[in-house]
Amino acid sequence: MxxxxxxxxxxxxxxxxxxxxxxxxxxxxxxxxxxxxxxxxxxxxxxxxxxxxxxxxxxxxxxxxxxxxxxxxxxxxxxxxxxxxxxxxxxxxxxxxxxxxxxxxxxxxxxxxxxxxxxxxxxxxxxDLLGEVAYGPFRIDDRRREIKHEERVLELSPTEYELLKLLVLNHGLVLSKARILDRVWGYDFGGEDNIVEVYVRSLRDKLQDKEHKLIRTLRGVGYRMDLP
Known part of the structure; x- marks a missing residue:
């Protein structure tokens, strides 16, 4: 911070x-x-x-x-x-x-x-207590609702913003689909958990993370953000 x-x-x-x-x-x-x-x-x-x-x-x-x-x-x-x-x-x-x-x-x-x-x-x-915060190649500015990756501003929907922020703030930790649904969509979300896969795929495209080096999938467990 x-x-x-x-x-x-x-x-x-x-x-x-x-x-x-x-x-x-x-x-x-x-x-x-x-x-x-x-x-x-x-x-x-x-x-x-x-x-x-x-x-x-x-x-x-x-x-x-x-x-x-x-x-x-x-x-x-x-x-x-x-x-x-x-x-x-x-x-x-x-x-x-x-x-x-x-x-x-x-x-x-x-x-x-x-x-x-x-x-x-x-x-x-x-x-307002915090300024722009850097985590590896990411910079998060909640006041502007903006995330930069390698100084490039990412074009994110509100849900993509919340999901990427969650992954970055918890980098190095494995987040299950259930935990992600609770934190991003709310604990009373009644939809299918495969929506997480759809949004992760979209984030990987925007991050040009074709080899999944940033957002890793741990099959049967969840997702983990790995920062350089």
């Missing part, structure tokens, strides 16, 4: 070692970080701190992450919420999304993936 000045992250978890790990990593990335070990403390910290992003553990005693998410969405302006859950269950994911959560990660998770998701939320909800 180009600059993180003034970007505030609230992390909430009842496990001290996870709080310490996240605080260390996020501070090193340049974020301003506050932490809380339970839901009630999180709401108190949020009132004074006014975070841009909250990273919430779901399974906490007394006040769980779902309740914290619901309260934050009611009291904070335009806060992005990323849920951390130990269970990869669709019901938990859907419940969190219906309460206003913007994303979720299943424990144990890779810190780089969490960082990519935080960056994606900032780009979507707080584009």
């Amino acid at each position: 180009s600059t993180l000045n003034g970007v505030k992250i609230l992390i909430v978890d009842d496990e001290p070692h996870i709080l310490q790990f996240l605080e260390f990593g996020l501070v090193n990335e340049g974020f301003e970080v506050r932490k809380a070990s339970n839901g009630y403390e999180a709401l108190e910290v949020a009132r004074d701190f006014r975070p841009h992003v909250a990273v919430l553990d779901v399974m906490m005693p007394e006040m769980n992450g779902f309740d914290v998410c619901s309260s934050l969405k009611e009291t904070e302006d335009n806060i992005a919420v990323i849920m951390l859950t130990a269970k990869d269950e669709v019901d938990d994911r859907v419940k969190g999304l219906k309460l206003g959560a913007d994303d979720y990660l299943v424990k144990p998770f890779n810190f780089d993936e969490l960082l990519a998701r935080i960056e994606a939320r900032l780009r979507n909800q707080f584009p």
